[in-house]
Amino acid sequence: MKRILFTIITILNVQAYIVAQEDQQAFFIKDIYNHTLQHAVCDNWLSYLSNDIGGRLSGSENAAIAVDYTLGELAKLEIVDTTWKQACMVPRWVRGDREEVIVYHNNEPHKVNALSLGNSVGTGNGPLTAEIIEVYGIDTLETLGTDHLKGKIVLFNRPMSNKHINTGYAYGEAVDQRVHGASQASKYGAIAVLVRSVTTQLDDLPHTGVQIYADGVVPIPALAVSTNDAEKISGWLQSETVRVSIENNPQILPQVESHNVIAEIRGSEFPDEIILVGGHLDSWDVGGGAHDDGAGCVHSMQVIETLNALGYKPKRTIRCVLFMNEENGLGGGLEYARISDQKGEYHLAAIESDSGGFTPRGFTCTAEAEVFKPFLSKLQEFDLFLDPYDLYLKAGGAGADINPLKSQKGLLIGFKPDNQRYFDFHHTSADVYENVNVRELRLGAAAITSLVYLIDQYGL
Amino acid sequence: MKRILFTIITILNVQAYIVAQEDQQAFFIKDIYNHTLQHAVCDNWLSYLSNDIGGRLSGSENAAIAVDYTLGELAKLEIVDTTWKQACMVPRWVRGDREEVIVYHNNEPHKVNALSLGNSVGTGNGPLTAEIIEVYGIDTLETLGTDHLKGKIVLFNRPMSNKHINTGYAYGEAVDQRVHGASQASKYGAIAVLVRSVTTQLDDLPHTGVQIYADGVVPIPALAVSTNDAEKISGWLQSETVRVSIENNPQILPQVESHNVIAEIRGSEFPDEIILVGGHLDSWDVGGGAHDDGAGCVHSMQVIETLNALGYKPKRTIRCVLFMNEENGLGGGLEYARISDQKGEYHLAAIESDSGGFTPRGFTCTAEAEVFKPFLSKLQEFDLFLDPYDLYLKAGGAGADINPLKSQKGLLIGFKPDNQRYFDFHHTSADVYENVNVRELRLGAAAITSLVYLIDQYGL
Numbered sequence: 001m002k003r004i005l006f007t008i009i010t011i012l013n014v015q016a017y018i019v020a021q022e023d024q025q026a027f028f029i030k031d032i033y034n035h036t037l038q039h040a041v042c043d044n045w046l047s048y049l050s051n052d053i054g055g056r057l058s059g060s061e062n063a064a065i066a067v068d069y070t071l072g073e074l075a076k077l078e079i080v081d082t083t084w085k086q087a088c089m090v091p092r093w094v095r096g097d098r099e100e101v102i103v104y105h106n107n108e109p110h111k112v113n114a115l116s117l118g119n120s121v122g123t124g125n126g127p128l129t130a131e132i133i134e135v136y137g138i139d140t141l142e143t144l145g146t147d148h149l150k151g152k153i154v155l156f157n158r159p160m161s162n163k164h165i166n167t168g169y170a171y172g173e174a175v176d177q178r179v180h181g182a183s184q185a186s187k188y189g190a191i192a193v194l195v196r197s198v199t200t201q202l203d204d205l206p207h208t209g210v211q212i213y214a215d216g217v218v219p220i221p222a223l224a225v226s227t228n229d230a231e232k233i234s235g236w237l238q239s240e241t242v243r244v245s246i247e248n249n250p251q252i253l254p255q256v257e258s259h260n261v262i263a264e265i266r267g268s269e270f271p272d273e274i275i276l277v278g279g280h281l282d283s284w285d286v287g288g289g290a291h292d293d294g295a296g297c298v299h300s301m302q303v304i305e306t307l308n309a310l311g312y313k314p315k316r317t318i319r320c321v322l323f324m325n326e327e328n329g330l331g332g333g334l335e336y337a338r339i340s341d342q343k344g345e346y347h348l349a350a351i352e353s354d355s356g357g358f359t360p361r362g363f364t365c366t367a368e369a370e371v372f373k374p375f376l377s378k379l380q381e382f383d384l385f386l387d388p389y390d391l392y393l394k395a396g397g398a399g400a401d402i403n404p405l406k407s408q409k410g411l412l413i414g415f416k417p418d419n420q421r422y423f424d425f426h427h428t429s430a431d432v433y434e435n436v437n438v439r440e441l442r443l444g445a446a447a448i449t450s451l452v453y454l455i456d457q458y459g460l
Numbered sequence: 461m462k463r464i465l466f467t468i469i470t471i472l473n474v475q476a477y478i479v480a481q482e483d484q485q486a487f488f489i490k491d492i493y494n495h496t497l498q499h500a501v502c503d504n505w506l507s508y509l510s511n512d513i514g515g516r517l518s519g520s521e522n523a524a525i526a527v528d529y530t531l532g533e534l535a536k537l538e539i540v541d542t543t544w545k546q547a548c549m550v551p552r553w554v555r556g557d558r559e560e561v562i563v564y565h566n567n568e569p570h571k572v573n574a575l576s577l578g579n580s581v582g583t584g585n586g587p588l589t590a591e592i593i594e595v596y597g598i599d600t601l602e603t604l605g606t607d608h609l610k611g612k613i614v615l616f617n618r619p620m621s622n623k624h625i626n627t628g629y630a631y632g633e634a635v636d637q638r639v640h641g642a643s644q645a646s647k648y649g650a651i652a653v654l655v656r657s658v659t660t661q662l663d664d665l666p667h668t669g670v671q672i673y674a675d676g677v678v679p680i681p682a683l684a685v686s687t688n689d690a691e692k693i694s695g696w697l698q699s700e701t702v703r704v705s706i707e708n709n710p711q712i713l714p715q716v717e718s719h720n721v722i723a724e725i726r727g728s729e730f731p732d733e734i735i736l737v738g739g740h741l742d743s744w745d746v747g748g749g750a751h752d753d754g755a756g757c758v759h760s761m762q763v764i765e766t767l768n769a770l771g772y773k774p775k776r777t778i779r780c781v782l783f784m785n786e787e788n789g790l791g792g793g794l795e796y797a798r799i800s801d802q803k804g805e806y807h808l809a810a811i812e813s814d815s816g817g818f819t820p821r822g823f824t825c826t827a828e829a830e831v832f833k834p835f836l837s838k839l840q841e842f843d844l845f846l847d848p849y850d851l852y853l854k855a856g857g858a859g860a861d862i863n864p865l866k867s868q869k870g871l872l873i874g875f876k877p878d879n880q881r882y883f884d885f886h887h888t889s890a891d892v893y894e895n896v897n898v899r900e901l902r903l904g905a906a907a908i909t910s911l912v913y914l915i916d917q918y919g920l
Contacts, residue, residue: 037623163497200899359878361850389625390821392850418819418878420899439660439880
């Protein structure tokens with residue numbers, strides 16, 4: 001009887017202990033949110049990155065300034081044991097000072113807002129002038145063939161669909177025109193391409209972004225035009241032959257050295273289990289790279305600042321990594337993984353924020369099923385985070401910079417904020433701090449910090 | 461054996477039938493989303509309400525124009541069987557043309573952005589000038605007492621907390637100063653009140669809103685000032701006596717008749733079971749009442765337009781109701797329920813959208829547990845709506861206009877969009893169409909239409 005009683009008491013104690021522990025964790029998550037919503041500094045950092053430094057294209061002076069600035073800010077936080085710059089090679093593409101697209105409608109010139117696509121060549125000496133051929137996708141090029149395309153300027157004008165709820169999905173559907181359009185059109189003798197901006201908005205903003213020449217094709221100039229201009233040209237083409245004159249002068253320079261920025265808090269119990277939180281520090285050169293991906297960088301930095309402010313001592317090693325060159329090469333992400341693999345490191349979890357500074361919706365996770373499923377049920381079982389904070393955790397993509405860590409077989413997690421407005425600003429001059437809502441930004445940092453905390457507490 | 465086989469086949473058939481039915485319903489919800497995201501007209505309606513008509517305070521000419529406009533638009537939809545205007549009495553408060561608040565700091569006059577609160581009296585002949593006493597809540601008035609307050613102008617300056625994730629909750633915590641501040645301060649002899657705007661933003665926009673004089677108190681002028689101005693005055697008060705001069709001239713006129721707008725589709729199978737969807741058509745007079753609550757009105761109208769476009773034949777009666785006078789009296793909501801009760805109607809469900817045109821997060825529901833719980837499990841069991849669309853359904857508040865239907869014991873449901881930005885615009889001159897994102901608005905309409913459809917299909 002005594003023994004049974006003892007057993008019962010033991011069970012009750014263990015349960016009470018678990019409940020108490022859960023309570024403690026719930027309180028700590030509340031502390032994380034309270035601190036982040038009331039005292040976060042991520043918005044100041046973002047304002048500086050976006051407005052004071054500005055666009056941070058890989059290899060640019062601004063990118064180098066941003067490396068030193070963020071490294072300095074992270075080094076100020078007492079909780080951080082080590083900070084370092086990790087060298088990586090990055091492409092160096094420079095936009096140049098001319099981006100002129102003039103469309104002739106009824107023989108009248110109409111200036112069109114345009115931006116050279118990343119990695120585009122220039123038109124050389126003076127403008128290129130030719131007839132516009134409108135297509136709705138790469139497939140159509142084959143149907144038209146060299147007969148119709150040789151010497152022409154192709155307008156890729158398939159809109160990004162507005163019917164998908166997930167705008168990222170719609171972007172994926174539409175972006176092939178931007179990435180591969182020039183390369184494919186060149187095969188059929190086209191002399192340049194204009195690409196409808198990848199956004200559901202109808203407005204006057206051109207959206208830049210990377211384009212890639214396939215091996216062996218003649219590189220031809222590629223420029224984005226605004227959706228309004230693409231619609232306008234399309235309208236004119238219904239009843240007349242439309243000619244366009246294009247002039248741009250970007251330069252493709254030799255690769256240069258740049259850096260990932262890393263700050264590490266060494267774990268007290270399991271230092272070899274690394275939890276990474278990161279974003280990418282480079283951005284396009286137009287705008288301030290505020291949502292893409294200044295937000296992800298300052299989210300990640302804020303995780304460290306919050307743990308610092310709350311006096312937290314992590315059991316596992318927590319690393320904030322600001323990757324270089326996500327936009328046009330992935331130099332930083334690949335180099336980080338290469339060195340990590342070489343050192344035999346193990347990233348228990350890596351979380352990337354690269355979808356903007358909007359209200360958090362949840363997280364998606366790429367991992368082997370045997371890692372993901374127990375983790376998911378563990379998180380769901382402890383009723384203190386996802387549900388109360390209206391967040392989901394589901395299987396799905398993680399992030400370009402952390403994907404190369406896949407072979408370490410940890411959890412790769414993508415932070416998913418609401419994405420309805422993301423492509424209103426993406427890769428444009430409007431991607432500036434003023435278009436980020438401070439509360440939404442801070443909520444993102446709080447959600448990521450909470451997840452880092454729970455992974456640090458539980459492991460997988 | 462034959463019989464067993466027959467039973468098994470029957471069971472399989474029934475299951476196949478249920479699955480097929482579910483598929484059909486999932487397809488229809490997809491159709492609802494596709495139509496709404498691609499072809500909705502709610503944004504045009506909202507642009508007209510907000511920009512062409514503008515602020516629609518109860519009893520104003522604009523409110524009357526909005527009644528006729530929305531009634532006309534609803535009547536154009538073929539699916540609608542009946543439209544009517546339902547008369548209700550509403551207060552008539554007119555802002556006037558003077559709202560001048562001048563604060564004297566170091567004897568220098570500083571003009572402050574101010575808006576009279578709804579229902580406020582004016583200062584009478586010429587300005588009122590007095591010393592400012594700052595308080596952080598109504599409680600403090602009693603502590604200070606008549607000795608300190610008589611003849612003074614009270615500045616209520618407790619900020620809306622930015623630590624709550626739910627901004628609606630934070631608003632509820634802070635708004636007592638605006639609603640009851642003047643009335644309470646008057647009891648101690650104060651001659652006017654200034655109220656810090658109820659928002660987490662620090663900016664220059666004053667936020668108006670209703671205030672109520674308790675029976676028997678001397679009504680004193682009550683004006684909202686911007687958070688920046690409230691902070692500035694508070695700073696000056698640390699080191700000096702600050703005087704303020706206030707002049708405003710609003711008028712409280714006799715009640716007038718106004719109208720709810722109603723459009724009904726008669727149910728084909730259960731016409732006596734009404735599913736209501738609505739918002740409130742009145743708004744404050746500053747700005748365009750775009751988020752509050754033009755969005756809710758056009759959400760509700762879009763439900764009808766979408767069902768019309770998809771050729772849907774509802775089993776139950778569906779009513780779109782645009783209520784008058786939510787902001788300062790609830791005349792419309794109360795009258796609607798009174799007449800409905802009088803006729804012995806039964807509202808199976810009523811859904812109100814009155815939290816802005818932001819990305820949908822879900823629905824909250826007020827009902828007797830015996831109605832709510834089976835409904836919730838029914839919705840969750842059919843895995844075609846809430847989860848795939850990242851929406852929740854939980855117990856919680858419904859909406860001011862539909863709450864009076866409580867005695868009919870149906871489901872009262874509040875549509876809950878993301879609320880992080882709502883109080884940036886609420887009751888200000890910035891609550892205009894340009895601050896509504898069209899995709900976010902349309903997603904709201906699609907979510908509400910889907911819920912209406914499911915309730916129509918299943919009942920409760």
